[in-house]
Amino acid sequence: MRFSIFNLAAHALTGHRRWTPSWRDASPKAGYDVVIIGGGGHGLATAFYLAKVHGITNVAIVEKGWIGGGNAGRNTTIIRSNYGLPGNEPFYEWSMKLWEGLEQALNYNAMVSQRGVLNLCHSDAQRDAYARRGNAMRLHGVDAELLDRNQVRAMAPFMNFDNARFPIQGGLLQPRGGTARHDAVNWGYARAASALGVDIIQNCEVTGLLTDNQGAMTGVETNRGPIRAGKVGMAVAGNSSRLAAMAGLRLPIESHVLQAFVSEGLKPVIPGVITFGAGHFYISQSDKGGLVFGGDIDGYNSYAQRGNLPVVQDVCEGGMALMPMIGRARLLRSWGGIVDMSMDGSPIIDHAPVPGLYLNAGWCYGGFKATPASGWCFAHLLATDTAHETATAFRLDRFATGDLIDEKGQGAHPNLH
Amino acid sequence: MRIPCPHCGTRESQEFVYRGDAAPVRPADDGAMFDYVYLRDNVAGVMREHWYHAQGCRQWIVVTRDTRSHAIDHAEFAR
Amino acid sequence: MADLVQMIERAGLSLATVMARKGADYGAIIAALGDGELHATGPGTWLAVSDASLDELPDRLRGQASVSDQSGGYIVYRFAGPGARRLLQRGAFIDLDPEAFGPGAVAVTAIAHMGVILWQVDAAPTYDVAIFRSHAESFRHWVEGMIPALAPISA
């Protein structure tokens, strides 16, 4: 069933009684060519591209809860490709290009909104660091503009320019950056993948990995029985280590909690996405009017999907410092997601050291924007056993070789990335 | 989260700096250094971890904490 | 508002960080320090505070403890008056109730994002707060902003 305004109008005439489920709520079959563990955005996108690009449709996604219930539905919905290092930039730009055609590809309005991502700087050194990054983006053919203080002021006159602790000196703008409606992305991928024959199996928790006597992956054990699989891909950010442990692997990853916040609905205020690095604060505004904002991770290992008050205060301090007109706006909801913090702040899309097992992990707090390309590249790896050209740097062995992709230069301290 | 510092008493976690799993021991053997620096058990459950009481007694302490519930059992000096 | 809290700088103090050497006898160190103020800021670590010079301290403690002069590093403010406890309680996330914190008690903590060493002088209660010299202006701003808010509100 193709979505369109005409189709919607036709359904309106029948009282919307003839809509059918967006995706089939499948039960597990005995086996599949590919089983993807994790029904988040990355897993769903992987399944869609496996089917769409590689023609592999005998695919199951097994999700322990409801699809999109992890980080895919617990983020601040920002999309951007403003990275500085050559290992990252082509990949995130590929993701951005996929975002730009996503709704037509999925026939689902994910409300991709390219209203710009602005990173503020407060010193000459920060400005030069952003120039380094902006220039790297331009060398990759990506849009980037370095704004001075007056240009920033013209974009966001409500910010504190006159009595700030860290005065705004300018910023790096990626005009094509923006936001997308996270839940819709998940549902759009699920609907499109399901339509191509992918089985989406909810409430199905993987309890073990099945291997043959050579140690190669043969399937997964679940609370709904064993499922055979030619290949097993894991896309369970937040829980990657727990799953990898089932295969006897230790990963260069720690699980940390990242909180995010939304305010009550307000008439449009924030032009795009604004990030205030000096205050650990970033903000955008949803189409519904809520200010969506966040800051640093809480900083300690956690699987609890909730954070603590110091970070709430820290984030709000940053918000007030940046835009003192939000003092009387009210925080409405907060939530916490468990993120895979990797040792260099960059992801892993690679073969696991176990034959037949494939890793998609280590997204830190940046997984949402990567959803389309992560799915595309993971599908490519699963289908062809070779890394996609934009994801060649996301190797698991880079920590051993030293080919790190450390944008922040923080080293092997996951909570500092 | 409140951390029972063995010197200062129980304090809010923001006074501390987190380092992570206290289990890895800096190896004498060069060949074991990669594991020490990069690999983590990342346990979902009770974990012994290093915290530094930066805004208190400046001691590194080992906190025994459940990463699923944030429940803290106890803390002791690291040395 | 001065009737609620008095804040005065204890000028002319000598201060030093004293850290015990490995295996040193803490009792001996404390004895060697004489009758000056001594605030335990960590295990085997003290902040010595004196109106007299502490220049002789390194020699007196030679082999037992390491001494770093901090006379220039901290400013010590004394807080007294009926609002002193409430003022500091608004800043410090430690329990200043008499049951939990009394004369002689010391805490190293933070007030308004600034590290402090805080000790209670007497049961009045009077407190001393040692703060990094570089933070003095921000700390005073916090105090001056907070004191008027200690006044009770009617209606």
Next chain:
Amino acid sequence: MSRLPTGGLVDRNQPLRFSFDGKSYQGFQGDTLASALLANDVTLVGRSFKYHRPRGILTAGSEEPNALVTLRSGARAEPNTRATTIELYDGLTASSQNRWPSLGFDLMAVNGLFSPLFVAGFYYKTFMWPAAFWEKLYEPIIRRAAGLGALSMLPDPDSYDADHGFCDLLVVGAGPAGLAAALTAARAGKRVFLVDEDSRMGGRLLAELHEIDGDDGRRWVDRTIAELAACPRVTLLPRTVLFGAYDGGVYGAVERVSDHLPTPLPGQPRQRLWKIVATRAILATGAIERPLVFAGNDVPGVMTSSAVQAYVRRWSVLPGKQVVFFTTCDSGWKAVHDLLRAGVIPAAIIEARAHVAPDVKALAGAVPSFLGAQIIGTRGGKRLKGVDLRDAQGRTWRLDADVLAMAGGWNPAVGLGCNLGARPRWSDELNAFLLDHPPAGMAMAGAAAGQFGLGAALASGIAAAAEFGTMAAPRTSDDPADGRPLWHVPHRRGKAFVDYQHDVTDSDVALAAREGFTSVEHMKRYTTLGMATDQGKMGQVNGNALLAQATGKTMAEAGTILSRPPYLPVAIGTLAGHHRDEHFRPVRQTAGHGWAAEQGAVFTDAGQWKRAQWFPKAGERDWLESVCREVNAVRTGVGICDVSTLGKIDVHGPDAGALLDRLYINTFSTLPVGKARYGVMLREDGFVMDDGTTSRLADDHFFVTTTTVNAAKVMQHIDYARQVLWPELDVQATSVTEQWATYAIAGPQSRALLAALLPELDLSNEALPYMGALSFRWLGVSARLFRLSFSGELAYELSVPASHGDRLIRALFELGRAFDAVPYGTEALGVMRIEKGHAAGNELNGQTTAADLGMGRMMSTKKDFIGRVMAQRPALTDAARPVLVGLKPVDPAARLRGGAHLLPKGADAIAANDQGHVTSVAYSPTLGHWIGLALLAKGASRHGERIIVHDPVRGADVEVEVCHPVFVDLEGVRVRG
């Protein structure tokens, strides 16, 4: 006026003026805006989010989804404020929101005509074609139409502060259960915090008619509060919302200190953030009455039964003349009873249950009742005119009514108990989600625990505090509290709202289920039910029930969502508190700050520190002219720079040298006393962490310096090394950054100036050679002099206790007049270090190795040190890595900029040709042109090569020559002079 002649908790001697949408009205002290509006017969107060339907006041509490107004005006305007929680004050102004041009005539109500299209998830299915229209057309329209109130866009003029509380017992909610619990613990002498969101404590006892210990329930409240207030260890916090439960027994609460006043009193905050640490907490948070889901349930005049009861009893306001009740539980009948006792005679009771107990029926006296009946529709647009009902026999009736009171049962307010992950469970017995297993340290009491009757609530409050003590339960009658949920009244026409604020209807929930959104979380997200500012307090459980119905599940199977903080929306300003504007973060000022400010210094931020960036002189055109003057003065005469912000650490002990050997790539244990040495430390992953000079002041005393921004990090690193890695070493370390004010005195005349200041010292090359250190006394305090140079000139660093730093800088310039000494700032410092090729922050960016910075040979091969092993990884030792080089523009007039990238000459500007970037640049007055430091692939072997500096974000390409990173005095003659 609908104010009853007597009764209520308003002070009729204190009339207050207020205005709503520009019209003036009068209320009384003790009113809320909602009660005052109702007293003035104002029933239309807002418009709904999506369809812009007229909406009235639905509740009398903080769960209100409809009556959202913008309170106050100008910079104090506060959008989306619940009229039901606004305490009236004299001169209050409020206005309606989300309507155009006016509340009464809202053109946006046209949306309602398109409601057949605007079903749940409609935008996911449309607006996709043509693609470009989304951002240009569709989305801007959607965004403008969405949102609720508007921000003033002016800085919040009020202040916020914070407080900390510690207690044995925190009681949340001062209704009967909470008061009983608090009193029990208070009588046992415990430290108790009792917080309540209302301005007046008492909870439902303020709205319902009860007898306790033979007296009016309200008088029991007064007595109890008086007793609690007299306990010195009890803290009563009315007007305080407990918004979140956090780990370790930490609770967050907001006290509305001044919101009941026109403006805060001088010096007072608007609100105060409380962090409360409680050994035990009792959540006596009550219950929220469920609305009923039937067609037309949103017409102004439709209210919850408990709200009608509250307006009549507490505020003495009659919300209408013809009040009809629609109930499924006994509390509706009790409300009728309370109205009757206040002299208000309801028009009818429509009871969905076929039978009610005789004593319940007796509560309504002679009020006509319809048992087994349901409301199937309402009449009226901006004000309820009547209701249509179907009785037990299937006959339909039309009743006139201007108020419809819904008693749909009660949802215990368990939200706070779920903040730490505990899941509520559906009780078929009580028809409510309850928290059977609250987190450790928390207990539920009263209606929040499903104890809906007054006697039971009081008893449960006492029981919850049993570990602290006990007391006799007050005598009271227990009300009937039976009920059977009615989740939905089927209807053909009209809309039945589940989530009022977000305009989510019964059919939206059904549609979500039809489309496969069958988990409550999917349904919530697809329909947006529960995501409005009431956070699902009104509609979530009804929505769950409709979903359960649609999917054939039980309530228990359908489950519910997990409530997360904040329990009620909290102002961002309150959470930020004191930390805003210039005071967002504390400022650190050096001892010489005041002097520098007197000189007109321009300051810059370095971490928390303020540092003088340059010292403009009258007549100078721009910063560059000032900086060049400062550099020239240093290179030809003498300049003085405040370098106090560098991190300084005393490392003491017999094993101090051994520890430093393990921290630094080079060796310190061999450093003679009285000497300084430059050192580099790595992280364990082999990349450079920090650098600085370390001096040996005694056999067992090293004085370590760090970069300004890394000071705390290095201190922590040293403590980790000595406490965790090598606790066997006898080493003590302490930060002395604050202790020392340090000035760099640099330039050919620096020795002469110092000699004038310190005539008793021998400053000759022999006595104090380059990298020498000595201690002495100045003005009776200890002082240190180091012969160190960042500028490449003959130079010293002179340290005195920070308490004497101001005196020293003034003394230096007093004597310096004879030498034309100039102050120089961080810019000139930077220029000279770039001229000398010294790595600094831009090069020590966490991505570089020692070898990258030309210091590979410093890495000792004779000892272990942190980072040694990982630094040997192939990618860190790759010969193709970018390394530090100097850059000189071929055209001497060309300007270089930091952050530019490096391309081979003639190569395309594409990433594949990217060979590095410019890390630092400066205009070198010494050389007369711009110079730069850069990290260039294989740069060490490319000195003399011409390459392109590419900076598309700022300007055109510049051709440069690669050169040695040391531009001035490569041989280092001057520093040794």
